[in-house]
Amino acid sequence: MTLLAVENISRSFGSHTALHNISFNVEQGDSFGIIGRSGAGKSTLLRCLNGLEKPDSGRILFCGEDLAALPEKRLVPLRRKIGVVFQHFNLLSSRTAAANVALPLEIAGIAKAQRQKRVNELLDLVGLADHGHKYPAFLSGGQKQRIGIARALAANPVLLLCDEATSALDPETTDSVLALLSDINRKLRLTLLFITHEMDVVHKLGHHVLVLKDGHIAARGTPAEILQNSENSTMPLPDNLSTDAQNGSQAIVRLTLDLKEHPLTPFLIKLEQNTISATILRAQPHQNIEQPAMDVLLHLPAPTEENLSLLNSLARSVEVTGYVTPDL
Amino acid sequence: MSRLIFNLLLQATWQTLEMVLISGFLAVAGGLPLGILLVLTGPSGLSPMPWLARPLGLLTDAVRAVPFIILLVLLIPLTRFIVGTSLGTTAAIVPLAVAAIPYFARIAEVSLREVDPGLVDAVRAMGGTRWMVIRYVLLPESLPGMISGLTVTLVTLVGASAMAGTIGAGGLGDLAIRYGYQRFNTTIMSGVVAVLIVLVTGLQAIGNLLSRKARHDAAGH
Ligand SMILES: Nc1ncnc2c1ncn2[C@@H]1O[C@H](COP(=O)(O)OP(=O)(O)OP(=O)(O)O)[C@@H](O)[C@H]1O
Numbered sequence: 001m002t003l004l005a006v007e008n009i010s011r012s013f014g015s016h017t018a019l020h021n022i023s024f025n026v027e028q029g030d031s032f033g034i035i036g037r038s039g040a041g042k043s044t045l046l047r048c049l050n051g052l053e054k055p056d057s058g059r060i061l062f063c064g065e066d067l068a069a070l071p072e073k074r075l076v077p078l079r080r081k082i083g084v085v086f087q088h089f090n091l092l093s094s095r096t097a098a099a100n101v102a103l104p105l106e107i108a109g110i111a112k113a114q115r116q117k118r119v120n121e122l123l124d125l126v127g128l129a130d131h132g133h134k135y136p137a138f139l140s141g142g143q144k145q146r147i148g149i150a151r152a153l154a155a156n157p158v159l160l161l162c163d164e165a166t167s168a169l170d171p172e173t174t175d176s177v178l179a180l181l182s183d184i185n186r187k188l189r190l191t192l193l194f195i196t197h198e199m200d201v202v203h204k205l206g207h208h209v210l211v212l213k214d215g216h217i218a219a220r221g222t223p224a225e226i227l228q229n230s231e232n233s234t235m236p237l238p239d240n241l242s243t244d245a246q247n248g249s250q251a252i253v254r255l256t257l258d259l260k261e262h263p264l265t266p267f268l269i270k271l272e273q274n275t276i277s278a279t280i281l282r283a284q285p286h287q288n289i290e291q292p293a294m295d296v297l298l299h300l301p302a303p304t305e306e307n308l309s310l311l312n313s314l315a316r317s318v319e320v321t322g323y324v325t326p327d328l
Numbered sequence: 329m330s331r332l333i334f335n336l337l338l339q340a341t342w343q344t345l346e347m348v349l350i351s352g353f354l355a356v357a358g359g360l361p362l363g364i365l366l367v368l369t370g371p372s373g374l375s376p377m378p379w380l381a382r383p384l385g386l387l388t389d390a391v392r393a394v395p396f397i398i399l400l401v402l403l404i405p406l407t408r409f410i411v412g413t414s415l416g417t418t419a420a421i422v423p424l425a426v427a428a429i430p431y432f433a434r435i436a437e438v439s440l441r442e443v444d445p446g447l448v449d450a451v452r453a454m455g456g457t458r459w460m461v462i463r464y465v466l467l468p469e470s471l472p473g474m475i476s477g478l479t480v481t482l483v484t485l486v487g488a489s490a491m492a493g494t495i496g497a498g499g500l501g502d503l504a505i506r507y508g509y510q511r512f513n514t515t516i517m518s519g520v521v522a523v524l525i526v527l528v529t530g531l532q533a534i535g536n537l538l539s540r541k542a543r544h545d546a547a548g549h
C-alpha cells in the first residue's frame with residue numbers, strides 16, 4: 001500500500017531551482033532513503049513532505065489529502081501523524097528530556113496520566129529510562145538524538161521523517177542510532193523516510209534509495225544497485241587527505257574487490273562481523289577487466305595491522321591512499 | 329546621620345521602589361505582547377504582516393526617540409487624565425511606563441528573535457499551532473534573555489524615576505534635588521547616591537541569578 005505519493009513537485013527560491021519535477025512513492029513499512037550532496041535539495045524536499053514548505057507545483061498525497069494544496073489550518077492535524085527527527089536534535093532547552101518527549105502529546109491534548117505512561121514507554125524504548133529528568137544540556141549527542149527519536153514517536157505517527165539524523169554524531173553513536181531507527185522500522189512497522197549525504201547510512205538503513213542531484217532525481221533503486229553505479233557516487237575524496245600517518249589519524253584505503261568472490265554486501269557484512277567500522281566513500285566498477293571487480297574507497301577509522309590484514313584477505317589488492325585526522 | 333535624614337531616605341527609597349516596580353510591571357505587561365507582535369508580524373515571523381509590523385515598529389521607536397525629560401512634560405495632560413494629578417509618585421508612574429513599554433518591547437523582541445528557528449520548526453512539525461509555538465517555544469526558550477532584559481529595564485527605570493523627581497514625583501531624585509542640590513546638604517546627597525548604588529547593584533545581582541537559574545545548563549546549576 002502506498003503511504004506517501006509525491007507527484008511532480010518543483011520548488012524555486014528566486015531564480016534558483018531547488019527541486020525539479022520530483023516524483024516517488026513510499027510504501028507502507030518501507031525504509032526509504034534520499035541521498036545527495038549538500039545543496040541538492042534534500043531538506044527542502046523533506047520540509048515539503050510535512051507542509052513546512054510549499055512546493056510551487058505538484059502534489060503530495062498523504063492520508064487521502066494533498067499536502068501541497070492544504071491551508072495551514074488543515075495541515076496541523078496531518079502533521080501530528082508525521083514524526084520528524086532533526087540533524088541538530090532541536091530539543092527545547094527549557095524542558096527536561098521527559099517533557100520534550102511529552103510535548104507532541106500535550107499538543108495533541110492527551111491527558112497527563114496517559115502522557116506520563118507513554119513517555120516512560122518511549123524512554124524505555126530508546127534506552128534512556130533513567131535520563132528523563134535531565135535537561136538537554138546535560139545529555140550527550142547520541143542521547144539527545146535518542147530523545148529526539150522518542151519525541152518523534154510519541155504521538156504514534158504513521159510516517160517518520162529523518163533529516164540527517166546521524167550527521168552530527170560520532171561513528172559509534174551513529175551506528176547505535178541507525179540500529180535504533182532500523183529496529184523501529186522493523187519491529188514497530190513504522191514507515192521511515194530519511195535523508196543523508198552518506199552512502200553508509202543508506203546502506204545500513206535503506207530498502208529503497210533516491211539519489212538527488214541539483215534538485216533532480218539522478219537515480220533510484222535498492223542501496224546495492226545505487227552503490228554499484230559509479231555515476232552516483234556522492235562522496236568525494238576528503239580534502240584534508242595527507243600522506244603521513246599522524247598520531248590517531250584514520251586511513252583512507254583503496255581496495256579492489258573481486259565481485260565473484262566477495263560481492264559488496266557480503267563484504268560489508270564480513271567487516272561488521274569482525275567489528276571493523278568502515279565507511280564506503282566510493283564504489284566504482286572496474287572497466288576493461290574480464291572478471292567483474294569493483295574499486296572501493298574506504299574510510300577506516302582504525303587502520304591497525306590486524307584490520308588491514310583482514311581487508312587484505314578479502315580484497316584482491318589493498319592500498320592505503322592517505323590519512324585524515326578526525327575532525328572532532 | 330540623624331534620625332530625620334534616615335527617615336527621609338527610607339521614605340524616598342520606598343517611593344522610588346514603588347515607581348520602579350509598578351512601571352516595570354507595566355513595561356512587561358505592555359512591552360511583552362508588543363515584542364511578540366513585532367516578531368510574529370515581522371518579515372521572517374510566523375505571520376508576516378508588513379502593514380502592521382511597520383507602523384508598530386515606527387511608533388515604538390518614536391516613543392523611544394523622545395528624551396525622557398521631554399516625555400515627562402509632554403505627558404502631563406495624559407497623566408492628569410489618568411491619575412487626576414500630575415504630581416506625586418503615582419503620577420510619575422504614567423510617563424515611566426510609557427517610556428518603559430517600547431524600551432522593554434525592543435529588548436523582548438531581541439530575545440525572541442534569538443530563539444533557534446529549528447525549535448519553532450520542531451513544534452510546527454509536531455502539529456503545533458501558532459499559539460503553541462509562542463507558549464511552548466518562544467516564551468520559555470527566551471526566558472533567560474527576558475530576565476536579563478527586564479533587569480536592564482529596571483535599572484534604567486531607577487535612573488528615570490530620579491529624573492521624574494525634578495517635576496515633583498517624590499523618591500530619591502526628588503530628595504537629592506530638594507535637599508542635596510537646593511540646600512547643599514551633602515549628607516543627604518551622598519546618602520541618596522549610596523542608596524542608588526545599592527539598589528542598582530542589588531537589582532543586577534538578583535537579575536543575574538534568576539537569569540542563570542532559568543537557563544538549565546551547566547552554568548545554572
Ligand atoms: N529559504 C530559502 N531561501 C533561498 N534559498 C533556499 C532556501 N532554502 C533552501 N534554499 C536553496 O535551495 C537549495 C537546496 O537547499 P537544501 O537545504 O534543500 O539542500 P540540502 O540538500 O538539504 O543540503 P544540506 O546537505 O547542506 O543540508 C540550496 O541551494 C539552498 O541554498
Ligand SMILES: [Mg+2]
Nearest residue numbers: 042043044164
Ligand atoms: Mg539539509
